[in-house]
Amino acid sequence: MSLEATVAAPFKRHAAERLGEGEFVVALSLEREWFSPDQAKRLVDVAVGRGLVDEEDGELVARFDPDEVVVPEDFRPDEDVLREQSTFETALDAIVSAGVEKQRAVAGINERQRALAVTIEAAAVLYAKEQGARVDHLAEDVRAELAGGE
Numbered sequence: 001m002s003l004e005a006t007v008a009a010p011f012k013r014h015a016a017e018r019l020g021e022g023e024f025v026v027a028l029s030l031e032r033e034w035f036s037p038d039q040a041k042r043l044v045d046v047a048v049g050r051g052l053v054d055e056e057d058g059e060l061v062a063r064f065d066p067d068e069v070v071v072p073e074d075f076r077p078d079e080d081v082l083r084e085q086s087t088f089e090t091a092l093d094a095i096v097s098a099g100v101e102k103q104r105a106v107a108g109i110n111e112r113q114r115a116l117a118v119t120i121e122a123a124a125v126l127y128a129k130e131q132g133a134r135v136d137h138l139a140e141d142v143r144a145e146l147a148g149g150e
Contacts, residue, residue: 004069006034006077007047011066018059034077042082050090051137087138091124094133105131122146 010019010027019027021044028040035043044060047053053060085093088109095105105127113123125142128135 002077003046003050003081004052004064005071005075006043006081007052008062008064008066008069009071009075011062012069012071017062017066018056020059021055024060035082039079039082046082046085049137050085051134087121087141088124091121091128091133091135091138094135095124095128095131098128098131098133100131100133119145 006028009032010024011017013027013031014023021041024044025037025040028035028043029037034040044053044055047060048055051063053062055061092102092105092109096102100108108131109120109124109127112118112127113120116123116126118126119142121138122142122145125135125138129139
């Protein structure tokens with residue numbers, strides 16, 4: 001939730017669902033003073049990788065409704081939000097967000113991996129899709145991996 005609140009803050013401040021990358025970076029680094037400009041740019045990469053925003057024509061487009069995210073007045077993000085998660089971690093978070101208990105999700109992923117003889121990442125994305133979790137942004141990476149690319 002911390003990452004989503006951090007990403008939502010600039011969109012909420014500007015009452016927009018699209019922001020130029022520069023506006024986004026300025027909002028996080030100069031306006032909020034949460035990160036350095038380099039860290040704010042890193043957050044863009046993490047947010048894109050996690051499927052929270054898309055990059056379209058030099059703008060960042062929220063893939064969620066920023067108005068639905070509560071950003072407490074005294075909120076200050078932890079630097080952990082800058083850590084990029086693995087495909088497995090991202091899929092697992094999406095599954096848990098979709099309402100599946102974490103231990104059950106891990107067991108389901110492990111079962112898919114054994115039954116299908118695929119990587120843990122592929123099994124996690126498959127299980128996530130089965131549970132209705134939003135992981136389309138991860139599917140292409142897994143497809144490429146399964147096809148022998150990378």
